[in-house]
Amino acid sequence: MSDARTIQLPAIAFIGAGSMAGAIINGLASPVVDVEGGIRVTSRSAATAARFAELRGVSAHATENEADANPEAVRGAKLVVLAVKPYQVPDVLAEIAGALEPGTVVASVAAGVTVATMEAAVPASVAVVRTMPNTPAQVGRGVTGVSGGTRATADDVALVRALFETVGAVVEVPESQLDELSTISGSGPAYVFLLIEEFTKTAVAKGFSREQAELLVGHTFLGAAELLAATHEEPAELRRRVTSPGGTTEKAIEVLQAADLSGLFDRATDAALARARELASGA
Ligand SMILES: NC(=O)C1=CN([C@@H]2O[C@H](COP(=O)(O)OP(=O)(O)OC[C@H]3O[C@@H](n4cnc5c(N)ncnc54)[C@H](O)[C@@H]3O)[C@@H](O)[C@H]2O)C=CC1
Numbered sequence: 672m673s674d675a676r677t678i679q680l681p682a683i684a685f686i687g688a689g690s691m692a693g694a695i696i697n698g699l700a701s702p703v704v705d706v707e708g709g710i711r712v713t714s715r716s717a718a719t720a721a722r723f724a725e726l727r728g729v730s731a732h733a734t735e736n737e738a739d740a741n742p743e744a745v746r747g748a749k750l751v752v753l754a755v756k757p758y759q760v761p762d763v764l765a766e767i768a769g770a771l772e773p774g775t776v777v778a779s780v781a782a783g784v785t786v787a788t789m790e791a792a793v794p795a796s797v798a799v800v801r802t803m804p805n806t807p808a809q810v811g812r813g814v815t816g817v818s819g820g821t822r823a824t825a826d827d828v829a830l831v832r833a834l835f836e837t838v839g840a841v842v843e844v845p846e847s848q849l850d851e852l853s854t855i856s857g858s859g860p861a862y863v864f865l866l867i868e869e870f871t872k873t874a875v876a877k878g879f880s881r882e883q884a885e886l887l888v889g890h891t892f893l894g895a896a897e898l899l900a901a902t903h904e905e906p907a908e909l910r911r912r913v914t915s916p917g918g919t920t921e922k923a924i925e926v927l928q929a930a931d932l933s934g935l936f937d938r939a940t941d942a943a944l945a946r947a948r949e950l951a952s953g954a
């Protein structure tokens with residue numbers, strides 16, 4: 672049964688069942704999403720496939736005990752999501768190319784692997800869309816960059832958008848910007864977790880128990896993010912409201928700013944960008 676709010680998606684095959692595929696499939700499990708034709712998932716290990724097979728509407732197969740699991744999964748699927756490591760994409764495409772039906776849309780989440788590389792590896796009747804999601808997709812709070820390839824129609828891109836909108840927001844960008852986007856939102860959750868880890872260590876060093884430190888830091892991050900989302904104020908304004916003139920926060924902010932946080936983020940994201948370019952060249 673479906674009503675006006677139900678999101679209808681055609682048969683989808685996920686090649687690779689790791690963190691990223693798991694996060695997206697979790698979103699598809701929503702009661703308002705109906706994947707007609709079902710969700711097929713493949714992994715290398717049978718144990719992983721067995722875990723995915725327990726999910727509603729999912730059939731899962733492992734290459735370690737079914738050599739044809741990948742070509743079988745894509746046969747008849749309208750949308751094929753490549754969720755393997757970047758260096759594995761060429762081999763997977765070579766394996767499935769002959770089984771892709773005309774009109775199939777192949778959407779890759781792999782960092783760095785270009786549209787040109789993928790288009791060259793599949794039949795001309797198959798469209799390619801490059802994407803860059805992030806792991807908060809697992810809780811419906813992802814943000815995904817999407818770039819259509821040269822053969823992708825507006826409907827093809829809309830289909831990929833619809834998939835990723837089940838797990839958060841979608842931003843369409845030209846492919847030339849996708850690696851940059853990856854350094855911000857693709858990798859970004861890791862930067863936030865690192866800050867939380869370090870801040871928690873500081874709280875422990877100030878004499879709080881591990882449990883207290885996690886509560887203090889965790890709620891501070893969550894509370895600040897929710898305050899930002901709820902008020903729609905600029906972060907600089909919300910920071911000003913914490914920073915009493917002549918008070919304590921002002922002293923801490925002075926120390927943080929003296930460490931050139933902005934230069935640090937520039938250098939960190941430049942390093943991620945350089946690695947994306949290496950991945951594109953197969954390194
Ligand atoms: N983890 C993240 O935050 C993000 C990852 N990505 C991209 O997602 C892709 C996957 O990353 P993760 O999920 O983190 O990796 P992962 O290592 O957790 O998952 C990879 C999966 O691919 C499977 N696999 C490997 N070779 C296979 C084959 N030939 N056939 C079928 N399955 C095969 C593995 O068994 C594993 O389940 C990467 O290309 C990465 O660049 C993109 C955005 C964010």
Ligand SMILES: O=C(O)[C@@H]1CCC=N1
Nearest residue numbers: 781782853857858859
């Ligand atoms: O670290 C990586 O290569 C992937 C892409 C963005 C997040 N994880």
